Amino acid sequence: MKAFVTGITGQDGSYLAEFLLAKGYDVWGLIRRSSSFNTGRIDHLYLDPHEQPRLRLVYGDMTDGSNLSSLISEIKPDEIYNLAAQSHVRVSFDQPIYSVNAGALGTLRLLEALRSCNLPIKFYQASSSEMYGKVVETPQSETTPFYPRSPYACAKLYSYWQAVNYREAYGIFACNGILFNHESPRRGETFVTRKITRAATRIKCGLQDRLYLGNLDAKRDWGFAGDYVEAMWLMLQQNQPDDYVIATGQTRSVREFLDEVFGYLDLDWNQYVRIDPRYFRPSEVDLLLGDASKARRVLNWQPRVSFEQLARMMVDADMELARRERVIQNHGKEGAAPWSQ
Ligand code: NAP
Numbered sequence: 562m563k564a565f566v567t568g569i570t571g572q573d574g575s576y577l578a579e580f581l582l583a584k585g586y587d588v589w590g591l592i593r594r595s596s597s598f599n600t601g602r603i604d605h606l607y608l609d610p611h612e613q614p615r616l617r618l619v620y621g622d623m624t625d626g627s628n629l630s631s632l633i634s635e636i637k638p639d640e641i642y643n644l645a646a647q648s649h650v651r652v653s654f655d656q657p658i659y660s661v662n663a664g665a666l667g668t669l670r671l672l673e674a675l676r677s678c679n680l681p682i683k684f685y686q687a688s689s690s691e692m693y694g695k696v697v698e699t700p701q702s703e704t705t706p707f708y709p710r711s712p713y714a715c716a717k718l719y720s721y722w723q724a725v726n727y728r729e730a731y732g733i734f735a736c737n738g739i740l741f742n743h744e745s746p747r748r749g750e751t752f753v754t755r756k757i758t759r760a761a762t763r764i765k766c767g768l769q770d771r772l773y774l775g776n777l778d779a780k781r782d783w784g785f786a787g788d789y790v791e792a793m794w795l796m797l798q799q800n801q802p803d804d805y806v807i808a809t810g811q812t813r814s815v816r817e818f819l820d821e822v823f824g825y826l827d828l829d830w831n832q833y834v835r836i837d838p839r840y841f842r843p844s845e846v847d848l849l850l851g852d853a854s855k856a857r858r859v860l861n862w863q864p865r866v867s868f869e870q871l872a873r874m875m876v877d878a879d880m881e882l883a884r885r886e887r888v889i890q891n892h893g894k895e896g897a898a899p900w901s902q
């Protein structure tokens with residue numbers, strides 16, 4: 562089996578690539594040219610000389626339709642996982658046009674590339690619980706109406722409907738995974754969970770003394786990214802294409818995440834956290850709570866990692882990074898260049 566993964570350098574892309582390689586897939590990943598290395602999350606898969614060269618990276622961009630088209634006709638994958646997006650909600654207010662170009666039109670470009678090559682390729686679309694936005698019912702399921710609250714969420718909603726439309730109009734096996742927030746030690750450093758675990762561990766190691774955050778009252782249904790990529794794959798293994806909510810069924814506030822993380826480190830976050838209005842959003846999503854009973858029933862999927870385990874896993878990984886950073890800093894103070902050790 563051959564899979565083509567957009568967004569392979571991101572959090573989910575790295576876990577999905579690991580998962581598919583372990584299943585024996587050949588994995589092709591789309592990467593963007595960057596002036597610095599951007600493959601840190603997948604280097605362990607790519608650079609191991611003992612591995613079969615079953616992971617191949619190709620250059621491209623979701624804003625470049627002709628490139629996507631020639632890649633799809635050349636690779637002829639069995640499955641496409643479309644994970645690429647400007648995925649930061651706050652940033653999408655600063656860069657709405659780009660976020661929509663990459664996140665919404667990018668999906669359309671990929672679907673068109675798929676359609677025109679006339680192969681029975683299965684398509685996974687990374688849809689998001691952000692589409693529920695100002696929620697009209699709780700918990701949110703596949704039948705809950707959408708109410709997007711950001712350029713990012715509007716882009717995701719557009720992609721969601723295009724995936725449904727290509728399924729209905731052209732018979733393409735297209736699935737939407739409506740994933741609620743999922744985190745891991747590989748989460749981008751500017752998303753709130755990772756920002757907190759990184760800062761808390763650096764505070765514990767004496768490397769920083771303040772953490773500036775926005776709205777602490779927002780509630781999210783947080784799961785572990787490693788569990789969620791399995792659900793993506795399961796969707797494409799069914800007889801019929803469909804859309805599924807993937808969530809834990811529990812919701813916690815940012816404040817509760819702070820309690821868990823700082824408590825684990827024996828610290829009181831009130832002493833270190835300050836509110837900075839720069840991190841407020843023009844319109845906020847107050848509460849997300851997913852009902853994944855359809856995925857449990859049809860896909861036989863369920864999350865394995867609890868909220869507490871997730872927070873601790875992220876703290877443990879960031880503590881390791883903070884300790885290394887402290888060692889490098891101490892070497893620096895002694896006048897020795899760390900790279901010469
Ligand atoms: P992420 O860590 O931000 O990764 C995003 C990926 O998209 C990166 O590989 C990034 O490449 C790539 N990308 C961005 N713009 C691109 C462009 N114009 N052309 C090609 N590639 C581009 O996001 P994630 O957390 O793994 O999430 C994966 C997908 O699921 C995203 O679409 C996200 O919106 C969606 N989603 C995420 C969650 C969540 O809680 N994590 C929940 C629901 C849905 P670079 O590395 O070069 O930046």
Ligand code: G4F
Nearest residue numbers: 648650689690691741742751752753754774775776779840
């Ligand atoms: O961690 P966040 O930035 O994630 P958000 O906005 O929920 O979006 C993530 O999950 C979505 C799924 O629902 C994905 F589709 C999307 O791609 C992304 O992965 O913020 C979570 C909450 C928000 O309410 C935000 O206002 O935390 C609040 N928050 C408070 N202080 C903060 C901060 N968020 C960030 N990023 N930084 C802060 O300092």
